[in-house]
Amino acid sequence: MTTYAALLRGINVGGRKKLPMAELRTLMEGLGYGGVHTHLQSGQAVFATGRGDEESLAAELADAVERHFGFSVDVIVRDHAYLRGVAESCPFPAAELEARQLHVTYFSAPVTADRFAGIDPAAHLPEEFRLGDRALYLYAPEGLGRSKLAEVLSRPRVTKGLIATSRNWNTVVKLVELTAGGE
Template sequence: MRTYIALLYSIVLTPQRRVVMADLKAMAEGLGFSNTRTLAASGNLVFDAPEVPIGELESRLEAAFPSAFGRHVDIIVRDAAAWPAFAASNPFPKESAETADQVAVRVMRQPVPEAALETLKPYAAPDEKIALVNGDIWIVFSRERPNSRLLTAVGHKRLGIGTSRNWNTVRKLAEMVRA
C-alpha cells in the first residue's frame, strides 16, 4: 500500500453544491481505498491504495465523483511520500512566513513547461511574484489588489488541468503525511 494525496479542483462553489468531506471519504472507501482522511472542507483527501500509476488513481476518482456528487471535478493526485519535499521546494519562504495566505501553488496534472512562465509574467502586478518549480506554479499574490490578473492567467485554458492551494494548506498536508 502507498499513501496518496488527492486535490479536488474548486469544489466549494455554493452551499447547495458543497462537497461534504465525510461523503468524499465514503466515495474513496467505496473505491477500495483505506485510511481515508481529509484536511479542511476544501477538497484535500489523503488515502492509502495499492501502488499504481497516478493517472489511474485520478481516473478512478474522477469517474466515481459524478455518481457521488452529481458533477465532474478534476482531481490531481500526488504521492504523499513526495509531498514534504514538494512543500520544501517553496521558492517564497520569506513571504510564506509573513503572509501564508497570499502564497499559493498551482499543482498541475502535467508539468508546465519553462516557456510558459514568460507568458505569465505580464499578468503579475508589481508586488506579485511567480516561479515555476518542477512544473508547478508558485505565486505570491498582492495584498493590495483583491483581484489578481495572475489568478485567471494560470487557469485550465492556458496551462491545463491544475488546482491551487495556499501555503497553509500545503504545509498542513505535509505535516499530515509526515505523522
C-alpha cells in the same frame, strides 16, 4: 502502502458542486482506500493504497465522484514525497510570509516556461510567480482574491490541456503533514 493526497478542483465553492466530506470519505473507503480522511471543505482528501499510480488513482476517484454525485470533478493525486518536495523547493521565504500571500498551483502534468512566455512579470510586481515540478508558486502580497497575476495565470490559454488547482501555503504544509504517515 503509499499515502496520497487527492486534490479535488472547484468543489463546495459558491454553492456549486456540493460534495459533503463525510460522503467523500465513505466513497473513497468503498474504493478500497485505507486511512481516509479529509482536510477542510475545499477538496483535500488523504488516503493510503498499495495499488495504482497517481494518474490512475485520480481517474478512478474522478469517475467515482461523477457516478455518485452526478457531476464531474477534476482530481490530482500526489504522494507524500512529491508534496514534501514542493514545500521544500519553495523559492519564496515561506516562513516570513502570511499563508494568504503564498500559494501553490498543482498541475496534472509538467509545465514549461514557454506556456507563460506571454506574461510580463514586471507588469504585476510586487506579485511574482516561479515554476516548480508540476507546480507554480505564486506570491501575492494582497492575497489570492485581489491578485491580478493569479487571474492572468489561470486563463485558458495558460492552463489549456491541464488540470490546475491552487492551495494556500497553510494547506500545502498541512498536506505534507497528513501524508507523512505513509513514507
